[in-house]
Amino acid sequence: MKSLSCIAVLSLLALTLPLAIASDPSPLQDFCVGVNTPASGVFVNGKFCKDPRIVNADDFFSSVLNRPGNLNNAVGSNVTTVNVDNLGGLNTLGISLVRIDYAPNGQNPPHTHPRATEILVVQQGTLLVGFVSSNQDGNRLFAKTLNVGDVFVFPEGLIHFQFNLGSNSSGVITIANTVFGSNPAIDPNVLARAFQMDANVVRDLQNRF
Numbered sequence: 001m002k003s004l005s006c007i008a009v010l011s012l013l014a015l016t017l018p019l020a021i022a023s024d025p026s027p028l029q030d031f032c033v034g035v036n037t038p039a040s041g042v043f044v045n046g047k048f049c050k051d052p053r054i055v056n057a058d059d060f061f062s063s064v065l066n067r068p069g070n071l072n073n074a075v076g077s078n079v080t081t082v083n084v085d086n087l088g089g090l091n092t093l094g095i096s097l098v099r100i101d102y103a104p105n106g107q108n109p110p111h112t113h114p115r116a117t118e119i120l121v122v123q124q125g126t127l128l129v130g131f132v133s134s135n136q137d138g139n140r141l142f143a144k145t146l147n148v149g150d151v152f153v154f155p156e157g158l159i160h161f162q163f164n165l166g167s168n169s170s171g172v173i174t175i176a177n178t179v180f181g182s183n184p185a186i187d188p189n190v191l192a193r194a195f196q197m198d199a200n201v202v203r204d205l206q207n208r209f
Contacts, residue, residue, distance in 0.1 A: 076106025
């Protein structure tokens with residue numbers, strides 16, 4: 001049984017490899033390095049722009065993806081993120097990057113990105129991935145088993161998941177924490193009708209999250 005890791009790129013527009021290119025509508029400046037204090041001037045895209053005269057190469061550099069994540073958790077995976085909150089040079093560029101590490105049978109539970117398309121590259125191991133289309137398309141499942149070097153795209157806004165096929169066990173992909181673990185909790189009768197199950201079963205699931 002092996003753990004594995006992959007790289008996922010979240011982009012507001014399309015990406016091409018080996019060069020990943022994506023952007024918001026054309027900016028009015030070369031860059032807007034995000035800072036959290038107003039002393040540096042203009043407020044853009046939720047961040048203040050660092051004075052461009054003091055911007056340097058470190059504002060566009062991060063090494064956080066060099067280290068594997070802690071897999072000791074309920075889902076057996078860890079997402080390490082590079083975004084504007086820890087790499088200011090990404091501000092206004094419309095792109096972020098994550099490293100996902102998986103324990104054997106670990107998963108990245110069903111979730112969605114309402115404002116981004118995701119492209120995933122497997123760096124080690126074998127990964128079962130998939131997404132479900134919208135109600136209008138009949139909620140079709142698009143799933144694929146990926147090996148090292150394979151790439152898969154998850155369209156913007158659609159529910160998707162990843163599961164590590166690192167053992168002979170088929171494992172289970174559970175409902176996302178946002179459904180049964182919301183705060184405050186969703187009325188069990190609402191979920192019972194949506195998932196066609198008894199409300200007491202829903203309450204039991206909610207108590208687990």
